[in-house]
Amino acid sequence: MQLLKTFCLGLAALTAATAEHVKFQLRNGQLPARAVNLGGWLVAEHWMTGSSPIWNGVPDDVANQGEFATMKHLGHGNGDWRFEQHRANWITEGDIREIASRGLNAVRVPIGYWIMGYDPADWSNHEEYKIFAPGALKYLDTLINNWAARHNVAVIVSLHAHKGSQNGRDHSAAPDSGKKYWSKYAENIENSVAWAKFIAGRYKDSDAFLGLNLMNKPEYDTDPNVVRSYFERAYREIRATGNDCVLITSPMLNEQNPGSMANFMNFPAFYNVWHDWHPYFVWGYDGKNEEQLIDAVKQYGRTNLAPWTGNWLFLGEWSMASPGSAPFRDDAQFRRYGQTLLDVFQGAHQGWSYWSWKVSGDENGKNGWSMRNMLRNGHLRL
Structure with missing residues (x-):
């Protein structure tokens, strides 16, 4: 009887803990996400992780192409241990603990298709996934099933680097830098659907798993019709398994505006679907002074966020x-810039995710790419 009582109490506590995880409030739209990206961790980017052992002795013109080119240069004998060290140290439980303590309720973590450890649609037999350093999946497991569950932080997994590359960038580990092959070959799309189902299925019952960003930053000449067809197919196949996780769609990079995809995959035919934009005020704003940049942020709210109906x-x-x-350079003015961003971004119903939690060398000075630097130094106040 005592054993049964203990079991029941334990089950009740587990059920209560599960029900209380912030993931459920975020998924139901009761709370907006106040999130940060774990950038540079499971998809390494040289520009923001320069202190990592990955890049020691790697020429910049190779490192700046991303993981594929870097591992081709290093080989497994010299590359695998570097990536293992990087993954073990770039993000730790201490980071998740601090993220939670700062009042954030979610993280967005970029991953690459090679995290599966195999290619379910390698019809060409190129075996490109074998170029990458293995072993990233255990870190994603630990993040979702342990750290994020323990610290009440929800996890959005961003399918950042698709086979063949959807944008030719370093953060999609393009096999041919600048080239976008993803939509040109059916095996790439098949790989992406299988990958989305793999991640959604693996974490379906994990307390902290909020959902998937199905594709990060597709760019022309990736075919937008193929992108949208992939979104719909991934949705159908994931929902067919009884999984109601959040699925996030993205427009083409230069079409993040109210006129694009507002009528795509709408409720009630589709549910738990969010739409993703990335509003940066660094590119395309050259020549604007501080007041003009702050005004541009406010204008973005009026012309982009307010009219959105999707x-x-x-x-x-x-x-x-x-x-x-x-x-x-003036701290008070910088804080005003940050507060304006926060105020305007309240116009996004499901919130936001800062890029990124950390960058190399952010322990000193002022670095707008590092949220921990902004928070620790009082430049951003949530």
């Missing part, structure tokens, strides 16, 4: 980085 909007990336013409 699925719940999620601002998956933003930062306090600014162009050289608006250096924000």
Whole structure:
């Protein structure tokens, strides 16, 4: 009887803990996400992780192409241990603890298709996934099943680097830098659907798993019709398993505006679908001074956020980085810039995710790409 009582009490406590996880409030739209990206961790980016052992002795023109080119250069004998060290140290439970203590309720974590450890649609037999350093999946497991569950932080997994590359960038580990092959070959789309189902299925019953960003930053000449067809197919196949996790769609990079995809995958035919924009105020704002940049942020709210009529909007990336013409050397003015961003971004129903939690060298000075630097130094106040 005592054993049964103990079991029941334990089950009740587990059920209560599960019901109380912030993931459920976020998924139901009761809370907006106040999130931060774990950038540079499971998809390494040289520009923001320069202190990592990955890059020692790797020429910049190779490192700046991303993981594929870097591992081709290093080989497994010299590369695997570097990536293992990087993954073990770039993000730790201490980071998740601090993220929670700062009042944030979610993280967005970029991953690459190679995290599966195999390619379910390698019809060409190129075996490109074998180029990458193995072993990233255990870190994603630990993040979702342990750290985030323990510290009441929800996890959005961003499918950042698709096979063949959807944008040719370093953060999609393009096999041919600048080239976008994803939509040109059916095996790439098949791989993406299988990958989305793999991640959604693996964490379906994990307390902290909020959902998937199905594709990060697709760019032309990736075919937008193929992108949208993939979104719909991934939705159908994931929902067919009884999984109601959040699924986040993205427009083409230069079409993040109210006129694009407002009528795509809408409720009630589709549910738990969010839409992703990345409002940065660093590129395309050269020449604007500090006041003009702050005004541009306010204008963005009026012309982009306010008119949006589509699925719940999620601002998956933003930062306090600014162009050289608006250096924000005065701390009070910099705080005003940050507060303006926060105020305007309240117009996105499902919140936002800062890019990124940390960058190399952010322990000193002022770095708008590092949220921990902004929070620790009082430049951003949530």
